[in-house]
Amino acid sequence: MDQSESNQLPTIPAHPIGYTDAMELLGHMDGPLVPSYRRGLLDIDYRFGPEMLTPARKVRLEVNVETERRTIHNVVGIIRGREEPDRYVVLGNHRDAWNLGAVDPNSGTACLLEITRALGEMMTRGWRPRRTLMFVSWDAEEHGMHGSYEWIEEFGKIMSDRAVAYLNVDNAVREVYTLRARATPSLKPLLREAAKMVPWPVSTQDGETLYEVWSKRSPQTSDPDSPPEIDLPASASDYVPFVRRIGVPILDLALVHRYTYTYPNYPLYHTAYETFHLQKSHIDPDFKFHRLMSQLWAGLALSLAEATILPIDTSEYADTVREMYDWLENGYGSKFEGATISLDALESAVSNFSQAAVAFEEKLSSLQDDTDPLVARMYNDQLMQMERAFIDPLGLLYRRLNRHTILSSGLYPTETFPALGDAVRRMGSDWTSPGKADKLKELKEQLSIITFFIQSVANTLAKPASTVF
Numbered sequence: 001m002d003q004s005e006s007n008q009l010p011t012i013p014a015h016p017i018g019y020t021d022a023m024e025l026l027g028h029m030d031g032p033l034v035p036s037y038r039r040g041l042l043d044i045d046y047r048f049g050p051e052m053l054t055p056a057r058k059v060r061l062e063v064n065v066e067t068e069r070r071t072i073h074n075v076v077g078i079i080r081g082r083e084e085p086d087r088y089v090v091l092g093n094h095r096d097a098w099n100l101g102a103v104d105p106n107s108g109t110a111c112l113l114e115i116t117r118a119l120g121e122m123m124t125r126g127w128r129p130r131r132t133l134m135f136v137s138w139d140a141e142e143h144g145m146h147g148s149y150e151w152i153e154e155f156g157k158i159m160s161d162r163a164v165a166y167l168n169v170d171n172a173v174r175e176v177y178t179l180r181a182r183a184t185p186s187l188k189p190l191l192r193e194a195a196k197m198v199p200w201p202v203s204t205q206d207g208e209t210l211y212e213v214w215s216k217r218s219p220q221t222s223d224p225d226s227p228p229e230i231d232l233p234a235s236a237s238d239y240v241p242f243v244r245r246i247g248v249p250i251l252d253l254a255l256v257h258r259y260t261y262t263y264p265n266y267p268l269y270h271t272a273y274e275t276f277h278l279q280k281s282h283i284d285p286d287f288k289f290h291r292l293m294s295q296l297w298a299g300l301a302l303s304l305a306e307a308t309i310l311p312i313d314t315s316e317y318a319d320t321v322r323e324m325y326d327w328l329e330n331g332y333g334s335k336f337e338g339a340t341i342s343l344d345a346l347e348s349a350v351s352n353f354s355q356a357a358v359a360f361e362e363k364l365s366s367l368q369d370d371t372d373p374l375v376a377r378m379y380n381d382q383l384m385q386m387e388r389a390f391i392d393p394l395g396l397l398y399r400r401l402n403r404h405t406i407l408s409s410g411l412y413p414t415e416t417f418p419a420l421g422d423a424v425r426r427m428g429s430d431w432t433s434p435g436k437a438d439k440l441k442e443l444k445e446q447l448s449i450i451t452f453f454i455q456s457v458a459n460t461l462a463k464p465a466s467t468v469f
């Protein structure tokens with residue numbers, strides 16, 4: 001296909017510029033003020049243009065972006081599982097960098113290599129994991145996650161059938177203040193437990209384990225005893241195709257500075273200053289925090305590869321879906337009522353998921369250690385199918401390549417089901433005017449779709465050969 005035939009490639013030329021140039025260009029723009037939610041953090045009035053304040057001025061932007069065909073390489077290492085070789089726990093990190101990449105992605109690569117070295121040593125003593133471990137070094141992440149996307153396009157069916165989880169570490173050590181974690185809800189409890197096993201490598205009053213320091217420095221709420229904050233998956237690294245295309249549970253981990261939305265990055269991100277010197281002299285001189293990340297990542301991988309019953313949680317997922325429902329109901333319940341659209345079916349699907357999740361966990365807790373491998377496999381298959389059941393093969397409305405009905409972020413910022421949340425935002429404030437008929441139809445469709453998928457998820461957890469079939 002010729003580049004001009006693609007409806008996916010952006011048509012507006014874009015080029016990153018530095019602070020000084022940005023101040024100079026944006027500071028001289030004229031035109032109406034941009035709304036506050038679209039302003040940046042420079043100390044200027046943000047204006048739309050297109051004129052400049054001094055009319056005679058013009059800007060000529062030369063964009064030096066070349067299009068060329070390149071070969072990329074994903075490198076995949078495998079430790080074949082002893083008892084369930086057809087179940088894969090995948091660890092991944094990209095290898096390409098904008099510059100030297102000592103933080104992004106090489107701090108992650110150092111950890112991945114250290115894990116393979118340690119597990120390789122265990123293998124020489126005869127060890128093998130119960131399930132297969134895969135270690136992937138992705139190419140071309142920075143250009144649009146091409147390595148991981150194309151791999152999932154090529155092996156999507158196999159991965160959908162066999163992958164237990166995908167564990168991503170990209171910028172392993174940006175700073176050494178706290179952990180920033182993203183996870184599908186089903187893996188949050190596992191992450192909290194794994195963090196309790198890892199010692200914090202320097203002495204601090206905030207605690208002795210990663211979990212203690214992390215909870216203290218990144219609490220979920222203002223309550224000092226609240227668990228550490230774990231975000232839902234975003235759209236930022238090679239875990240995206242796993243979760244949004246094929247519904248594989250994911251984790252994404254990084255050590256960062258104090259994390260806030262106004263200061264989400266460290267200043268040297270993607271610059272030429274991401275050098276070995278930066279790591280060795282400033283961020284992590286003894287590489288103790290690289291070791292911490294290797295211990296955490298390997299601990300998580302081994303839990304998923306070795307446990308008889310997969311450490312995939314069901315009720316925390318149901319709680320997340322319930323929170324998404326509550327957000328919708330609290331914010332827009334009266335609007336739905338005014339338009340005579342009932343939320344009852346959605347509410348019932350959400351409740352069914354909660355009940356199925358609790359019942360499933362009760363069943364699991366009654367299992368013994370010496371569970372018959374076929375029985376264990378039956379429950380594990382159900383746990384794996386739970387995430388897959390959120391996948392809509394037709395994709396989300398207007399974003400067909402995003403197929404996860406819960407964990408594809410919305411086009412508009414909401415805290416509810418992405419496609420339904422978008423449809424709600426498109427309704428505007430007046431839901432009943434005749435001009436809104438098409439949008440209202442779209443909203444009803446999205447309500448049906450999300451109801452259907454949540455009920456399908458609940459069904460995956462039902463007792464085999466009983467209530468459902």
Ligand SMILES: [Zn+2]
Pocket residue numbers: 094104105141170171237
């Ligand atoms: Zn990266």
